[in-house]
Amino acid sequence: MSLITGLSLQKMSVVTPSGPGHAALLESFKIHRQDQDLWCWVAVAASINEFYTGQLPKQCTIARDTLTNSQVMVNNVAISTCCPWAAHPECNMAFFADLALQQLGHLAGSSPGALVFSSLDVQIPEKVPTPPVPRGHPIACSIVGTQTPGAHFVVISGWEQTADSHQCIYVDNPSGPTASFEDYDEFVHGKETSWVFTYLTQ
Amino acid sequence: MGLQVESDPSYKIPTDGVAIFSEYMAPLFTDTEQRKGLFRTISPDSVRVMTPHKIYVAGLADAEGPDVLDAATPVGWRYLLFSGKKKTPFAAAEIAMDLENKNARFSRIVKSPRVPATAVELQEEKIGPKVADDDYELRFLRIRDLSFFGLWLHCYANKDDDFVIPLPPVPRNMAASEKISRADLIPRLKAIAVEVRKRFLRRP
Numbered sequence: 504m505s506l507i508t509g510l511s512l513q514k515m516s517v518v519t520p521s522g523p524g525h526a527a528l529l530e531s532f533k534i535h536r537q538d539q540d541l542w543c544w545v546a547v548a549a550s551i552n553e554f555y556t557g558q559l560p561k562q563c564t565i566a567r568d569t570l571t572n573s574q575v576m577v578n579n580v581a582i583s584t585c586c587p588w589a590a591h592p593e594c595n596m597a598f599f600a601d602l603a604l605q606q607l608g609h610l611a612g613s614s615p616g617a618l619v620f621s622s623l624d625v626q627i628p629e630k631v632p633t634p635p636v637p638r639g640h641p642i643a644c645s646i647v648g649t650q651t652p653g654a655h656f657v658v659i660s661g662w663e664q665t666a667d668s669h670q671c672i673y674v675d676n677p678s679g680p681t682a683s684f685e686d687y688d689e690f691v692h693g694k695e696t697s698w699v700f701t702y703l704t705q
Numbered sequence: 706m707g708l709q710v711e712s713d714p715s716y717k718i719p720t721d722g723v724a725i726f727s728e729y730m731a732p733l734f735t736d737t738e739q740r741k742g743l744f745r746t747i748s749p750d751s752v753r754v755m756t757p758h759k760i761y762v763a764g765l766a767d768a769e770g771p772d773v774l775d776a777a778t779p780v781g782w783r784y785l786l787f788s789g790k791k792k793t794p795f796a797a798a799e800i801a802m803d804l805e806n807k808n809a810r811f812s813r814i815v816k817s818p819r820v821p822a823t824a825v826e827l828q829e830e831k832i833g834p835k836v837a838d839d840d841y842e843l844r845f846l847r848i849r850d851l852s853f854f855g856l857w858l859h860c861y862a863n864k865d866d867d868f869v870i871p872l873p874p875v876p877r878n879m880a881a882s883e884k885i886s887r888a889d890l891i892p893r894l895k896a897i898a899v900e901v902r903k904r905f906l907r908r909p
Contacts, residue, residue: 650764
């Protein structure tokens, strides 16, 4: 098997930084893939619940509980169940991660806009706390594109300031799922998306 | 002939692209007291990079319009990263650019099922003789609003010969590794866009 004509592989050098940087990462946080196309809000809440409790709830259960508590109707019919998820496409809707987090008891606060880079350390401290104090708190955030009627929810699980002053964040996206290491400024107000709302967790 | 990467004057690979993202990568290969490196099992000396492809993005309104591929805009370049002689890439690096293909800057390094899937789809045996016979440009198409990601093979001679290969997880009305013509892709993405538009709810 070989790559198609025109594509080739070349060796590259990873640049050694000029010194140690600063960083913190919640290594035990794991993002789970969203079960339905529009369930980023559910997958984020489920993954955060697992981080704090070790229990991974079914996404369809979170969706049902949140949608019923919010009295969501589809074609004038109240949602009564979303399980199994594949049998309930009517539950596949974009909704609000903070309501799902609140339902699970993991919403600590919310605010419009992005957190400034220096304040990420408050949620995910560089200095590792002594147990049983938790290592830190994953930060849920909503991002929007230029044409999106709603938001997409992702989680920030770490940050890194390199010795060369590059500011980056670790982002976990339930679409894919995808783990990425992103330039902070590009993530906050990039050409494709902007970070518009922040949800602190507990 | 075959897949063109540099002979088209509008297709200028940024000369400093690799240098830009390589500056950011070092922490990912090393452990510290505060965190383990995302790629700690990979030696930075073993990293190889594939010829990059342009990233095109479109939104919900573009997908609802007459031709989502015409509406898509370039935002940067995507580089697949391999370790040693492994045939599966471990990550993709992205740099952002302006519309004029200027002002290159680091955007992100990504680990996702779409990364290895890209390399699989680009194998000569998999993609078939069509690409080898014409002059195609490889592009990465991202439509976040639809959770759609695909490889877009753009035909220089006739855009009607363009085709797209969706990357996993693929939407319900497409199959993995399916080569979807431009004419067929547009209505399928439109159908997804209509569903997405219906399913964004207002806050209670």
